[in-house]
Amino acid sequence: MFSGFNPMAFVDNLKYMLSGMIAIFIVIGIIVIATIILNKIFSKK
Amino acid sequence: MTFIQETLSELGVLVENVSAFAASGGWKYLVMWVIGGILIYLAIRHDMEPTLLLPMGFGTILVNIPFSGAIGEEGALTTLFNAGIANELFPLILFIGIGAMIDFGPLLTNPKLMLFGAAAQFGIFFTFCLASIFFGTEEAASIGIIGAADGPTAIVVANKLLGSDSRITGAIMVAAYSYMALVPIIQPPVIKALTTKKERLIRMPYQAKEVSKLTKILFPIIITAIAGVVAPESVSLIGFLMFGNLIRECGVLNSLSETAQKVLANLITIFLGITIAVQMEASKFLQLDTLLILGLGLFAFIFDTAGGVMFAKLINLFLPKDKKINPMIGAAGISAFPMSGRVVHKMGLKEDPQNFLLMQSIGVNVSGQIASVIAGGLILNFFM
Numbered sequence: 132m133f134s135g136f137n138p139m140a141f142v143d144n145l146k147y148m149l150s151g152m153i154a155i156f157i158v159i160g161i162i163v164i165a166t167i168i169l170n171k172i173f174s175k176k
Numbered sequence: 177m178t179f180i181q182e183t184l185s186e187l188g189v190l191v192e193n194v195s196a197f198a199a200s201g202g203w204k205y206l207v208m209w210v211i212g213g214i215l216i217y218l219a220i221r222h223d224m225e226p227t228l229l230l231p232m233g234f235g236t237i238l239v240n241i242p243f244s245g246a247i248g249e250e251g252a253l254t255t256l257f258n259a260g261i262a263n264e265l266f267p268l269i270l271f272i273g274i275g276a277m278i279d280f281g282p283l284l285t286n287p288k289l290m291l292f293g294a295a296a297q298f299g300i301f302f303t304f305c306l307a308s309i310f311f312g313t314e315e316a317a318s319i320g321i322i323g324a325a326d327g328p329t330a331i332v333v334a335n336k337l338l339g340s341d342s343r344i345t346g347a348i349m350v351a352a353y354s355y356m357a358l359v360p361i362i363q364p365p366v367i368k369a370l371t372t373k374k375e376r377l378i379r380m381p382y383q384a385k386e387v388s389k390l391t392k393i394l395f396p397i398i399i400t401a402i403a404g405v406v407a408p409e410s411v412s413l414i415g416f417l418m419f420g421n422l423i424r425e426c427g428v429l430n431s432l433s434e435t436a437q438k439v440l441a442n443l444i445t446i447f448l449g450i451t452i453a454v455q456m457e458a459s460k461f462l463q464l465d466t467l468l469i470l471g472l473g474l475f476a477f478i479f480d481t482a483g484g485v486m487f488a489k490l491i492n493l494f495l496p497k498d499k500k501i502n503p504m505i506g507a508a509g510i511s512a513f514p515m516s517g518r519v520v521h522k523m524g525l526k527e528d529p530q531n532f533l534l535m536q537s538i539g540v541n542v543s544g545q546i547a548s549v550i551a552g553g554l555i556l557n558f559f560m
Contacts, residue, residue: 140308144316148301151554152294158406158550159294159543165398166287166391173388 204458205240211456212236215354224357227442228327228449232353235453247454256447257454262340266448267328268416273441274328274545275420276433278513280395282539285385289505289536291487293543296509297551298483299323303476304555310468314338317559318345319469322352323476324548325359325512331452332413333552337559346455347466351473353452359515362474364523366481367507375489376527378502382535392425403550409560410553417549477510484509484540505533508540511548517541 215233219226238246239253246253260266283289304320311319318334330352334345355362368376396418404411424433455461484506492500504523508516520537 136309138309140316141305144305144308144313147558148305151301151551151558152298154406154554155294155297155547155551156291158403159290159547161402162399162546163287163290165402166284166290166395169391169394169398170284170287170387173390173394174386 202242204462205242207462208240208456208458209237211461212240212453218354218357225353227445228353228452229357231446231449232350232453232456235450236456238450239453239456240458247457253451253454256451257340260447261331261451261454262335264332264335264412266444266451267331268412270328270441270444270448271413271416272420272423273436273444274513275396275417275422276424276436277441278417278421278424278542278545280392280421280425280542281387282535283542284387284391284395285383286536286539289539290543290546291491292484292506292509292540293511293545293547294509295487295506296480296484296511296540296544297323297547299476299478299480299510300548300551300555302479302483303472306475307472311344311465314559315342315344317555318342318348319472320476321552321555322348322355322469322473323480324552325352325356325477325480325510325516326545326548326552327352327356327448329413329549329552333555336409336556343460343463344465344469346452346457346461347463347469348473349452349455351470354470355473355477356512356515359477359510359512360519362477363481363507363510363516363519366478367485367504367520367523370482370485370489371503373527375492375503376523377531378500379528379531380502380505380533380536382532384535389425389427393422396421396425399546403546403553407550407553407557409556410550413549413552414546417545480510481507484544502531502533502536505537505540508537509544509547511541511544513541513545514538516544 212233215229215236218224219230219233238244245251248254300320300323303323304316307316307319314337318337321330321333324330330348334348338345400415400418403414420436423429423436485503488501488503488506502524504520508520510516517538521534524531524533
């Protein structure tokens with residue numbers, strides 16, 4: 132529910148944005164590496 | 177004489193019902209009927225996500241009839257809601273169907289495309305920060321997840337963070353599905369504003385590569401394990417999605433795969449759409465919050481698109497001239513599968529009829545589906 136106007140909350144929560152984006156890039160990066168390895172091991176010759 | 181008296185008495189009951197309707201805030205119900213009508217109109221006339229908007233529209237009318245028997249303790253819709261949405265069962269089962277529909281082939285031939293899916297989740301986190309100016313942390317996070325451009329993920333995250341009886345869950349669900357339908361209208365102006373004509377003309381020749389069956393089978397299992405370890409809360413979301421894909425790719429469950437893609441997905445969609453409408457009661461929906469949530473949801477889609485495009489432009493700074501990426505494909509990382517991929521492909525063709533971006537944009541689009549689920553899991557991990 133609408134809880135008033137608190138512009139400082141934007142600044143306070145930027146840490147979640149940063150850590151969220153870093154985490155998502157790390158997870159996707161690991162998946163990319165895993166997929167490249169999979170492709171290398173099981174590629175059709 | 178008795179006949180006339182009986183008729184008058186019947187009419188009296190009708191008049192009483194109508195005055196009860198007016199006394200109980202009749203205009204609010206009328207507004208909700210109009211909203212239901214608009215959803216039905218958009219579904220039929222403009223073919224916007226008709227599988228969801230039509231049941232939602234009709235459901236909105238059903239639950240906004242005063243003293244409606246469809247809701248309440250013994251109402252059929254409330255029973256369905258408790259059985260399928262309050263416990264997140266419907267969206268998760270729907271994910272099996274979606275997983276069975278997705279071909280990860282274009283992504284597996286060029287796994288680096290997945291990074292664009294990650295970048296296009298920027299809108300979720302940015303909108304969360306914006307929403308926190310007006311709402312509490314959990315509510316802001318649930319509003320941010322509209323940017324996942326993925327209805328089931330939005331439902332699961334909002335339900336887990338806010339509970340199924342929150343006043344804003346309905347608005348979040350409506351925003352998530354409506355904006356998905358509006359992707360062809362929302363994305364092109366944002367993409368055009370952030371790219372030059374020269375960038376939009378960049379060609380990306382597609383090199384088809386064979387992907388082994390074993391890779392296709394191992395891919396969903398490995399993704400589930402990786403995402404699950406990092407964000408355990410995402411296990412049910414990613415797990416059901418990947419289970420559906422495993423059914424598709426294993427090669428021995430073709431009839432199950434077909435059922436998941438068609439019958440199961442259709443059945444759940446029918447119930448999901450009409451059941452979501454339980455959250456569209458006038459008393460819950462007609463609030464200032466709703467307008468604010470709809471506005472923030474639009475921001476989420478815009479910043480998702482911008483995140484993907486800007487990331488592609490950033491990557492281009494480091495690539496040689498002949499290997500540049502068409503930054504428009506970054507916008508397809510917004511999930512909203514497969515609309516977003518098609519939008520980018522069509523924009524490419526509009527700029528240059530010989531520029532075929534379909535395979536790349538669908539690859540990015542599919543990666544957006546995975547990334548949005550992981551983002552949902554991360555949000556749950558942060559705030560639960």
